[in-house]
Amino acid sequence: MKFITPIETPDGTFTASFSERGLAGLEFPSGRRQRADAGNVDLPAQVRQWRALTARAVQAVLAGRKPASLPPLDLSGGTEFQRSVWEEIRSIVLGKTKTYGQIAAAIRRPRAMRAVGGACGANPIPLLVPCHRVLASGGGLGGFSGGLKWKPLLLAREGVKSVSAR
DNA sequence: CCACGGTGGTAGA
DNA sequence: TCTACCACCGTGG
Numbered sequence: 753m754k755f756i757t758p759i760e761t762p763d764g765t766f767t768a769s770f771s772e773r774g775l776a777g778l779e780f781p782s783g784r785r786q787r788a789d790a791g792n793v794d795l796p797a798q799v800r801q802w803r804a805l806t807a808r809a810v811q812a813v814l815a816g817r818k819p820a821s822l823p824p825l826d827l828s829g830g831t832e833f834q835r836s837v838w839e840e841i842r843s844i845v846l847g848k849t850k851t852y853g854q855i856a857a858a859i860r861r862p863r864a865m866r867a868v869g870g871a872c873g874a875n876p877i878p879l880l881v882p883c884h885r886v887l888a889s890g891g892g893l894g895g896f897s898g899g900l901k902w903k904p905l906l907l908a909r910e911g912v913k914s915v916s917a918r
Numbered sequence: 919c920c921a922c923g924g925t926g927g928t929a930g931a
Numbered sequence: 932t933c934t935a936c937c938a939c940c941g942t943g944g
Contacts, residue, residue: 851939853939866938868938868939869937869938869939870938888939889940890940890941892938895937895938896938897938
């Protein structure tokens with residue numbers, strides 16, 4: 753059972769999806785208009801509470817601040833490798849970054865840095881599973897599923913300095 | 919700057 | 932199985 757609901761922010765309307773286990777997906781604003789409903793109708797009380805937590809967390813990160821708390825994250829969709837990558841990324845504190853290679857080394861697959869990139873691209877909850885803090889070695893940006901323009905913007909708000917000038 | 923080879927995980931056929 | 936993708940990385944022109 754899935755509930756899909758908009759999350760309004762000063763940067764646009766994100767779209768959250770919830771399973772019975774918690775937040776299962778988060779999409780960055782797409783150019784196109786979402787439906788205009790408030791998003792609270794028809795949601796069970798539990799999901800409404802998770803939605804409120806999600807909204808506050810998203811707004812905090814967008815403002816470059818650490819969220820006070822997160823809803824439960826439902827990452828059950830990924831493979832074991834992907835989940836281990838996502839778990840590792842969750843440990844990158846706001847204001848810091850790691851490289852794809854460092855993530856690979858941390859999960860004891862030092863040669864799988866390329867696959868780490870793939871797992872980042874498959875991350876269902878970008879922003880709250882902060883794959884924007886994962887950069888290429890040598891200062892490159894890498895990619896970002898929500899649109900590459902977000903990556904340097906988010907990092908700048910988090911106070912990260914050396915986000916590569918090209 | 920560019921090209922290339924060595925990589926590991928995934929999806930699809 | 933086989934194969935063709937990749938948000939990689941180091942080395943060498």
